[in-house]
Amino acid sequence: MKYKVKIVKLGELCKEFIVEKMVILFDEEAPEELQEISVVHTKGELKEEVEKGDKIRIGEKEYTVTAVGDEANKTLKELGHCTLKFNGGNEADLPGVINLDGELGDIKVGEDLIIC
Numbered sequence: 492m493k494y495k496v497k498i499v500k501l502g503e504l505c506k507e508f509i510v511e512k513m514v515i516l517f518d519e520e521a522p523e524e525l526q527e528i529s530v531v532h533t534k535g536e537l538k539e540e541v542e543k544g545d546k547i548r549i550g551e552k553e554y555t556v557t558a559v560g561d562e563a564n565k566t567l568k569e570l571g572h573c574t575l576k577f578n579g580g581n582e583a584d585l586p587g588v589i590n591l592d593g594e595l596g597d598i599k600v601g602e603d604l605i606i607c
Contacts, residue, residue, distance in 0.1 A: 492507075492538070492605060492606070492607045493538050493539045493540075493545065493552050493584055493604065493606045493607055494535050494536070494549060494567070494600055494604075494606040495535060495539075495603060495604070495605045495606075496518070496533045496534070496603070496604050497530040497532060497533045497534035497601065497604075498530055498549075498598065498599070498600055498601065498602050498603075498604060499519055499532060499533055499594050500519070500526065500529070500530075500531035500548050500600060501530055501531070501598065501600060502526050502527040502528050502529045502530070502531065503527050503530055503597065504525075504527050505529055505530055507528075507537050507582070508528065508530070509562065509595065509598070510543065510554075511523065512573055512576065512577040512578060512594070512595050513576050513577070514530050514574070514575040514577075514598065515528055515529045515530065515572075515574050515575075516529060516530055516532060516567075516572055516573055516574070516575065516604075517529040517530075517531055517532075517570060517571055517572045518530050518531070518532055518533065518534045518535070518570065518571025518572070519530075519532065519533060519534065519542040519571075520534060520570075520571075521570065521571070521572070522553060526535065526548045530598055530604075532571060532604055533595060534569060534571060535571060537564065537568040537606075540559075540564045541556060541559050541564055541567065541589060541606055542556065542559060542581055543557060543559060543561065544559060545554060545607065546605070546606070546607050547575070547589075547591060547604070547605070547606050548603070548605045548606075548607075549596070549598055549602060549604050550597075550598070550599060550602035551605075552593070552596040552597070553593070554575075554577070554589070554591035554592060554593035555591065555592045555593065556589055556591060557579050557580060557581055557587070557590045557591060557592050558580055558581055558582050558583045558588075558590040559583060559589050559590075560583035560584075560586040560587050560588040560589065561583075561586045562583055562586035562587050563583070563586070563588060563589050564588050566587050571585050573588065573589050574587055574588045574589070575589050575591055576588050576589070576590050576591065577579075577592075577593060577594065577595040578590055579591070579593075
């Protein structure tokens with residue numbers, strides 16, 4: 492397991508991004524204005540870099556990583572931050588993006604987010 496955190500809050504505006512098949516992650520130490528747009532989670536330790544082919548599980552739903560932006564591992568490690576895009580693309584369009592294959596399901600407070 493490379494990373495494991497628990498979802499503690501869904502920001503007021505995060506649903507607007509979910510409609511666009513995107514999830515912005517920040518850990519609970521992020522400023523309130525960033526938490527408003529984010530799925531907020533407990534602080535975690537990234538034990539190994541996220542790579543293409545890895546699996547990300549949110550609650551019971553599992554997704555396959557199809558691309559990792561150049562800065563995504565750095566920001567995930569330092570801030571618990573990255574943007575998950577559920578588009579199955581082979582190239583991340585922004586440095587902090589991780590692309591995933593799979594249909595985005597409901598996200599609930601209390602669920603685990605696991606990368607392996």
